[in-house]
Amino acid sequence: MKGPTGWVKLGLLVASLAVGVALPYLVDQFLVGIVTLALITGLFAMSIDLLAGYGGLVTLGQAGISAAASYGVAYMSVKAGAGHLAQVGVGLLAGLIVSAVFAVMIMRSSGVYFMMITLAQGMIIWGLSIRLTRITGAENGLPGVDRPEFLSLYWQYYWFVLAVVLICSAMLYVIVRSPFGLALEGLRESESRLLVLGYNTSLQKFYAFMVSGFFATVAGILLVYLNQFISPSSAHLTASALGVLQTILGGVGTLVGPMIGSFIVVYLRNVVSQDFERWPTLMGLLFIVVVLFARRGLVGELSERWRAWLTRRGLAVPLR
């Protein structure tokens, strides 16, 4: 633990863990379902943050990877009638194969070109999910993806998702603090400098995209078992853009920010929308306020203010 920041972080972590574990005892089924969804889309947004916030590679096709994983699971469950192990295996395989193909396509691009290629990639998956009727059920989607017996109740699945998301978050936390993570930040700052230092930046992008794709795949598998249903809209640009929006809202390059952004967006979409039809307006306004007054996002801005406050009191400690 380093200085006051470390203690504050530890305190927040312990508090949110306690609430997280106790949640099924505190609130009703509906809210537990909402939080489950927020955790999954939060993991999805974190996978975007790894690329966008750390590598400077803003992707607009991440939902394509998640949807491919979801379709893998749903096909094995609904169409092939296979066991759960096979379902998850095929889901993982589908997500990782799509990631690998996409990664080869983007490894030599950056900036706006990277955005445009990933946008197209996501929409290819969307197009396929509409056209390949026999595999995906087209517009009707694939309903009836059953969870295994031990996860069939809502609170069982909630705890399972909480555990998986925690493990994935810990992995992401280590990755961004590793030598590879630091070099990834170098990629965001100056690719030409990395090249002359001896980094093969194409390989670096391929690897980063695969790691990010892995977490998007896990999110896709968790999501299809939550909804027990998958349809083409999951692969659409809207889904990818929403993930980017959550990331910007919470704070690009903070990892925990996208998770918080995800809670806000899910709350607006699923709770506020019941009483207030114009919830997208509300979200738009919130987004404008954040971009205008907290350009680093909610978490980014808060931690920056906190650091400035500490520095004024001479309590600042090195980041690494």
Place this chain on the structure above:
Amino acid sequence: MIGAGVVDRVLHVENVKVRFGGVTAVNGVSFEVEEGARWAVIGPNGAGKTTLFRTICGEVYPTDGRVHLFGRDVTRKPAHSRAQMGLGRTFQVTNLFPNLTVEENLAIAAQARSKRRFVSWAPLRIRGELAERIESALSRVGLSERRLATVAELSHGEQRQMEIAMALANAPRVLLLDEPAAGLSAAERSVVRQLIEELPRDLSIVLIEHDMDIALELVDRVLVLDNGNPIAEGTPDEIRLDPKVQDVYLRDE
């Protein structure tokens, strides 16, 4: 297979030509840098100095001619593989990682040529040889006190010093310095000049400088370019007295 003479020659540029469309930026330049030698490439603006550098680094491939590094033909090798062999460069326009701290910048440079740069399953720990290299680079350029500042917070002069510190943390055997004193005040220039003079003697250096006076004081061999053509090569004293060189520089004034 490799004779002693070949190993001593760390960099060999052989009749390099670079054409961009109809423009010939570099037209048949050759020179050989021996281990520990210090070279300057000088010439007026637009002489092709930076293009020649980019060709040596692998950022641009030559239209014709060859580049050899440590006795190996690297003409078609990408920039990062040449860097892995021990070729370092600095940039004329400061090119650092602005939102990272001084220490993080140097850590990226220091780990660049070790297997450690692939590690993604354990947190970065700056220690051992990595820490030593960062410390020595910091103290050499006099930025030890600024290690926790982000590069964006440094003054222009300090950023120019960071350019050199980055190259040193990368531990190259051949260092290309692209106008290290560009845009500096007289006082800052003399700091950078002293910095370059005090670099380890076993490090081979090729320096680009627009300002002839600075360049000639720092090196033992000089190559003069004009419009992409090599017009003279020799010791600083020979170059000072060369009428062709004086012509080029007087015409330019």
